[in-house]
Amino acid sequence: MASIQLKLSECTPKFTVVKHDEYPERMQYLNATLMHPTLGELATARCLQISARLRFKNAGDFLEIMDEDSQELHEFSVGLFDKNSNIRPWLVDGGPKSGSGCWGTELSVGDMLYIEDFRVTEDFRRRGVGSWLLQEVLTSSHMGYRGHAYCWPTPLDSTKDKAEWMKEQAAITAFYRKVLIPILSLRSVPQLPTHLLSPQNGFRRVGLTPFLAYSPEPSHPSHSLPIESDPETPSIDFESTNLDAPDLTADEICTQYPLHAEIATNKSPSVGQAIRDAHQIDAGSVHTRDVNGLTPLHVAANTENVHALRVLLDFDMTEDLKHAKNKDGETPLEGLESSMRSTKEFMETLVGVWKGYSDEGLRCEFLLKRAMGLPMLADEEGEYMKKRKFGCTCGMCAGGWLSPRMRFQLLAQSELQADMLRQEESSFKPRQPLSASELFHSSLDYLPVPLQREIYKSFYVGFYTIFDGISRILRTPNAIPTPQAVRTAALDIDPRAVSFYLGKGGQVEYVLDATVDISKEQSSLGYGTFEETFDVDESEEGEEGLGYRKLVKCANDLEFGGVRLGVGLAAGVRWGPYYTDIEEEEGMEVDEYDDSDSD
Incomplete structure (x- = not known):
C-alpha cells in the first residue's frame, strides 16, 4: 500500500454533524473523514462543537455540563475554564502559570471545537494525511463564531511502559504543533489549496496545562511562537527527568515515605509529635521529596492538615514553600488553593450549593501566606477566615461575599x-x-x-x-x-x-x-x-x-x-422570570380577593 502514489490534492473531506443528545442547542458532534477516490478512507476526526457561549455564561453551568458528558471533557473544562466558561485568569495573566503567554482572554468568547479523537490509517501515516484533514477541519465553517480549537495530545493505550508512553505523547503533541512544509513537499504540489500552504498546524499550549489550542486568526501571537518556545507541562518535565522512578503501590509509598503517609492520614494533634520524632531521628525527613516530588509540606497543605502544617512551619521551610519542581508543578500554597477551588466547584456543580471554604483550608492558607510573607486580608487568623470564607480576595466584601x-x-x-x-x-x-x-x-x-x-x-x-x-x-x-x-x-x-x-x-x-x-x-x-x-x-x-x-x-x-x-433567595426554588402559566399556583400564595384600590 505504501508504494501506491498518493496525491493529497485528490482527497476530499466529508463532514457529518450529529446533535448532542442532552444539549442539542449548545453542542453537536462533528465527524470528519478524509476520502480518496480509489484508496478510500485515509483519516478520521471526531470533534465536539460547543456553541451558545452566552448560555453557559448566563447559566454558570459550563463545568456541570462538561462533567455530565465525559471525564475527558471534565478535565478539559476544569483545567482551562471556570463555571461561566471564562478562561482561568492565571493561564493568561503573564504569570508563571501562563506558559508562553501567547493566549489571552479571547479564549473566553466564541465557539469551541474540541478534538476528541483523531486517527490516520496506518499505511498512510507520515505522508501528510493527518495534517491535511486537520487543516480542512480548522479552515471549515465548523470552527463557528470566533471559534478556537482544542486538543489533549495523549496516547489512548495506557498499558505501555512510561518511556514508550511519553515518546508517543511527544509525537502526538509534535503533530499538532508541527511545521507542514517539509512533510507535504508543497513546492511539488502547487495545486494544493491555499490554506494548506500554512507553515504549521499551529496548536500551542494553553498555559502549562496538558491542552493545546488553535486560533484561526493569522495574526494571533500563537502563530509567531516558535515550536521550541512552546513549554511542556510540569508533569512532562518531571517525568522526563525521572524516567527510572518506579511506579509504587499505595503500600510501598507508605513504607518508603512514612512521614508523608502519617501526615496524609492523621489530622489529630498527635501528628505534631510524629513530625518532631521524625525530625529528631533525621532532620532531613521534613524536607524529603516523595516519588512525585512532593514534600511533607505539600502533603499537609493538600490534605488541609492544620496540626501538621503548624509544626512543619516551626522548622526552616524557606525552600519548601517555594518548591514547585514536582509532578503537579505547584508550591504547597498553590496545591492548597487548587484543592480548595476544586471542592468549591464540586459543591456548586454536583450539590448546587457551596457554603464557603472549610475552616481547615482557610487556616492552612493563612499559615502558608504568612510564612511566605504574602499580602494578607487580615493579620489575625480568625479575622482572615471570616473575610475569606466566601471567596473574597479584596478584603472589602460585606459579609465576606458582597464586593x-x-x-x-x-x-x-x-x-x-x-x-x-x-x-x-x-x-x-x-x-x-x-x-x-x-x-x-x-x-x-x-x-x-x-x-x-x-x-x-x-x-x-x-x-x-x-x-x-x-x-x-x-x-x-x-x-x-x-x-x-x-x-x-x-x-x-x-x-x-x-x-x-x-x-x-x-x-x-x-x-x-x-x-x-x-x-x-x-x-x-x-x-x-x-x-x-x-x-x-x-x-x-x-x-x-x-x-x-x-x-x-x-x-x-x-x-x-x-x-x-x-440576599435570601433560596436555592432549589423556582424564581423568575415567569413567562407562562406553568408555574401558576405552584407554591405561590396569591390572594384571591378583589385587588382594586382607591386610586
Missing part, C-alpha cells in the same frame, strides 16, 4: 429599574388595573403570573418602591440587602404603597430576584452592557462611569449565585 463592584452593579440596576418603572406610572387610570404585558417592563416578569394579570397603581408603586429600598440599603456602607432590611427601608419610603403590595401577595424576594438576575444579564456574563456603560476610563466616564473602574477588583465581582443566597 464593592458587585454592590455597584446591584445599586445601578435597582435605581435604573425604579426610574424606568416610575416613567410608566402615568399609564394607570383610577381603579383600572393593567397587565404586565401592557406595561412592557421586564422587571414585572419576576412577579408570579397570577400577580402579573391585574396590576393596580398602588401595587405598582409599592413594587418599584421595593427597588428604592434596595438602593437605600446598598448606599449604606457594609449593609446587606436582606429581605427584612429591604422591607423596613421600603416601608419607611412609602408605607401605604409598600403595604398594599405586600398585602396583595407581593414579596420583597421577587424584587431582589429581579435586581440580581437583570444585573447578571447585563454583566459580562450576559450582554455586557453594564461594562460598556460603567467600566470605562476615567477620562471617558463623565456622568455615567461614576467611578466604577476605580473600585477594587475581587473574585466575587461576578459571583451572582453567592449573592442570591446571601
Whole structure:
C-alpha cells in the first residue's frame, strides 16, 4: 500500500454533524473523514462543537455540563475554564502559570471545537494525511463564531511502559504543533489549496496545562511562537527527568515515605509529635521529596492538615514553600488553593450549593501566606477566615461575599429599574388595573403570573418602591440587602404603597430576584452592557462611569449565585422570570380577593 502514489490534492473531506443528545442547542458532534477516490478512507476526526457561549455564561453551568458528558471533557473544562466558561485568569495573566503567554482572554468568547479523537490509517501515516484533514477541519465553517480549537495530545493505550508512553505523547503533541512544509513537499504540489500552504498546524499550549489550542486568526501571537518556545507541562518535565522512578503501590509509598503517609492520614494533634520524632531521628525527613516530588509540606497543605502544617512551619521551610519542581508543578500554597477551588466547584456543580471554604483550608492558607510573607486580608487568623470564607480576595466584601463592584452593579440596576418603572406610572387610570404585558417592563416578569394579570397603581408603586429600598440599603456602607432590611427601608419610603403590595401577595424576594438576575444579564456574563456603560476610563466616564473602574477588583465581582443566597433567595426554588402559566399556583400564595384600590 505504501508504494501506491498518493496525491493529497485528490482527497476530499466529508463532514457529518450529529446533535448532542442532552444539549442539542449548545453542542453537536462533528465527524470528519478524509476520502480518496480509489484508496478510500485515509483519516478520521471526531470533534465536539460547543456553541451558545452566552448560555453557559448566563447559566454558570459550563463545568456541570462538561462533567455530565465525559471525564475527558471534565478535565478539559476544569483545567482551562471556570463555571461561566471564562478562561482561568492565571493561564493568561503573564504569570508563571501562563506558559508562553501567547493566549489571552479571547479564549473566553466564541465557539469551541474540541478534538476528541483523531486517527490516520496506518499505511498512510507520515505522508501528510493527518495534517491535511486537520487543516480542512480548522479552515471549515465548523470552527463557528470566533471559534478556537482544542486538543489533549495523549496516547489512548495506557498499558505501555512510561518511556514508550511519553515518546508517543511527544509525537502526538509534535503533530499538532508541527511545521507542514517539509512533510507535504508543497513546492511539488502547487495545486494544493491555499490554506494548506500554512507553515504549521499551529496548536500551542494553553498555559502549562496538558491542552493545546488553535486560533484561526493569522495574526494571533500563537502563530509567531516558535515550536521550541512552546513549554511542556510540569508533569512532562518531571517525568522526563525521572524516567527510572518506579511506579509504587499505595503500600510501598507508605513504607518508603512514612512521614508523608502519617501526615496524609492523621489530622489529630498527635501528628505534631510524629513530625518532631521524625525530625529528631533525621532532620532531613521534613524536607524529603516523595516519588512525585512532593514534600511533607505539600502533603499537609493538600490534605488541609492544620496540626501538621503548624509544626512543619516551626522548622526552616524557606525552600519548601517555594518548591514547585514536582509532578503537579505547584508550591504547597498553590496545591492548597487548587484543592480548595476544586471542592468549591464540586459543591456548586454536583450539590448546587457551596457554603464557603472549610475552616481547615482557610487556616492552612493563612499559615502558608504568612510564612511566605504574602499580602494578607487580615493579620489575625480568625479575622482572615471570616473575610475569606466566601471567596473574597479584596478584603472589602460585606459579609465576606458582597464586593464593592458587585454592590455597584446591584445599586445601578435597582435605581435604573425604579426610574424606568416610575416613567410608566402615568399609564394607570383610577381603579383600572393593567397587565404586565401592557406595561412592557421586564422587571414585572419576576412577579408570579397570577400577580402579573391585574396590576393596580398602588401595587405598582409599592413594587418599584421595593427597588428604592434596595438602593437605600446598598448606599449604606457594609449593609446587606436582606429581605427584612429591604422591607423596613421600603416601608419607611412609602408605607401605604409598600403595604398594599405586600398585602396583595407581593414579596420583597421577587424584587431582589429581579435586581440580581437583570444585573447578571447585563454583566459580562450576559450582554455586557453594564461594562460598556460603567467600566470605562476615567477620562471617558463623565456622568455615567461614576467611578466604577476605580473600585477594587475581587473574585466575587461576578459571583451572582453567592449573592442570591446571601440576599435570601433560596436555592432549589423556582424564581423568575415567569413567562407562562406553568408555574401558576405552584407554591405561590396569591390572594384571591378583589385587588382594586382607591386610586
